[in-house]
Amino acid sequence: MSTKPALKDWPLWEVFVRSKQGLEHKHCGSLHAADAKQALDMARDVYTRRQEGVSIWVVPSAMITANNPDDKSELFDPASDKIYRHPTFYDIPQEVGHM
Amino acid sequence: MYTQSFSVQDGPGLKAVEATSAEDAKLAEQFEARIDADGRIEAQDWMPEAYRKTLVRQISQHAHSEIVGMLPEGNWILRAPSLKRKCILIAKVQDEGGHGLYLYSAAETLGTSRAEMLDALHSGKAKYSSIFNYPTLNWADIGVVGWLVDGAAIMNQIPLCRCSYGPYARAMVRVCKEESFHQRQGYEALLTMMKGTQEQRDMVQDAVNRWWWKCLAMFGPPDSDSHHSAQGMRWGIKRISNDELRQKFVDATVPQAKVLGVSLPDPKLRWNEARGHYDFGEIDWNEFWDVVNGNGPCNKERLATRVKAHEDGQWVRDAALAYAEKQRNRSIKEAA
Numbered sequence: 062m063s064t065k066p067a068l069k070d071w072p073l074w075e076v077f078v079r080s081k082q083g084l085e086h087k088h089c090g091s092l093h094a095a096d097a098k099q100a101l102d103m104a105r106d107v108y109t110r111r112q113e114g115v116s117i118w119v120v121p122s123a124m125i126t127a128n129n130p131d132d133k134s135e136l137f138d139p140a141s142d143k144i145y146r147h148p149t150f151y152d153i154p155q156e157v158g159h160m
Numbered sequence: 161m162y163t164q165s166f167s168v169q170d171g172p173g174l175k176a177v178e179a180t181s182a183e184d185a186k187l188a189e190q191f192e193a194r195i196d197a198d199g200r201i202e203a204q205d206w207m208p209e210a211y212r213k214t215l216v217r218q219i220s221q222h223a224h225s226e227i228v229g230m231l232p233e234g235n236w237i238l239r240a241p242s243l244k245r246k247c248i249l250i251a252k253v254q255d256e257g258g259h260g261l262y263l264y265s266a267a268e269t270l271g272t273s274r275a276e277m278l279d280a281l282h283s284g285k286a287k288y289s290s291i292f293n294y295p296t297l298n299w300a301d302i303g304v305v306g307w308l309v310d311g312a313a314i315m316n317q318i319p320l321c322r323c324s325y326g327p328y329a330r331a332m333v334r335v336c337k338e339e340s341f342h343q344r345q346g347y348e349a350l351l352t353m354m355k356g357t358q359e360q361r362d363m364v365q366d367a368v369n370r371w372w373w374k375c376l377a378m379f380g381p382p383d384s385d386s387h388h389s390a391q392g393m394r395w396g397i398k399r400i401s402n403d404e405l406r407q408k409f410v411d412a413t414v415p416q417a418k419v420l421g422v423s424l425p426d427p428k429l430r431w432n433e434a435r436g437h438y439d440f441g442e443i444d445w446n447e448f449w450d451v452v453n454g455n456g457p458c459n460k461e462r463l464a465t466r467v468k469a470h471e472d473g474q475w476v477r478d479a480a481l482a483y484a485e486k487q488r489n490r491s492i493k494e495a496a
Binding site: 082083084085116143145146147148150151152153154156157158160 | 199200202244247248251255311326329330340341343344345347348351412415416419
């Protein structure tokens with residue numbers, strides 16, 4: 062038996078599925094495939110067996126740039142004290158109705 | 161934000177789409193069937209050239225309106241009456257910039273480029289909402305812009321969340337969600353002023369008097385004169401007519417004005433029991449078209465400020481590219 066890992070030369074792909082017409086594609090997982098066409102075929106088999114989607118995107122995982130998780134607080138904490146960005150920050154009399 | 165001039169032509173009119181081959185005819189048929197079934201069109205789908213052009217015009221005008229809309233409010237950031245109001249105004253202007261970005265990106269999915277769109281804006285070829293060609297004279301104007309201008313814009317934008325073009329509709333969902341604070345902060349700022357001195361109350365009334373009719377005109381020409389409306393409706397780009405939206409806005413605003421304690425400057429404004437709506441007076445469409453055609457009090461100033469901001473930012477764009485290039489060369493060198 063060969064000791065060569067089966068997926069050695071198959072890059073990783075991220076899979077995005079549009080669940081319904083009009084909605085955005087959402088990330089739903091990843092898979093290994095030799096090329097884009099095969100990634101699409103496999104994504105169909107793996108992620109849409111129960112009609113979960115009407116459209117699939119596959120993107121090479123290596124093409125994705127993500128932030129460093131250690132920078133989480135530097136990146137996102139500055140938004141936490143800006144409560145005035147939310148509509149509930151403003152007191153509007155009830156009789157005005159929905160605004 | 162800010163819609164309206166959407167229904168205003170930028171350049172020469174569009175020709176009706178003509179299928180050129182049997183294959184095109186079949187694609188056109190599929191397109192029409194999807195529209196009729198209230199389906200969505202996505203960037204990669206076939207679409208008639210006129211549908212594409214209409215959307216590029218509308219979405220880019222909408223994007224331009226967001227960006228130019230930052231200017232009248234931006235003028236007041238340094239003069240906001242408190243740190244709290246300053247923070248709120250910065251957050252709002254920042255949102256408008258973000259909304260412009262969502263919309264430019266949505267337009268780019270149709271095959272136009274950011275550079276082409278900006279060029280059309282900066283050369284004066286493309287329109288933007290003419291409401292921004294009026295000045296914001298004092299702090300009460302900033303409250304009124306939030307309450308009435310954003311109120312009118314929200315009225316216009318909610319139906320766009322159901323637009324037949326997917327990327328535009330999804331951008332609008334995001335915009336509407338973020339925008340919900342814009343109108344409330346304006347109204348709340350006015351409520352605060354109304355609890356102040358007589359002079360402050362007079363400022364609010366004066367600002368309402370100056371902005372009211374311009375806000376009614378934001379919904380665009382009456383349905384009877386609006387050439388794009390019928391086709392836009394059939395394509396599911398526009399869902400509710402200009403006049404219907406205007407009526408909804410008036411009906412929603414009258415009670416808000418009452419709570420605020422201001423009057424709306426229209427002697428013909430009164431409840432019509434039979435219609436179940438407020439009747440209101442005639443809009444001065446000559447003024448509207450005059451401003452659309454470049455003769456408003458601030459057209460030149462807005463465009464000049466926008467062009468200057470773009471030109472002053474050139475070094476930042478150049479520096480970003482130079483830095484990326486340097487990083488690329490460095491990684492090539494390290495790999496070698």
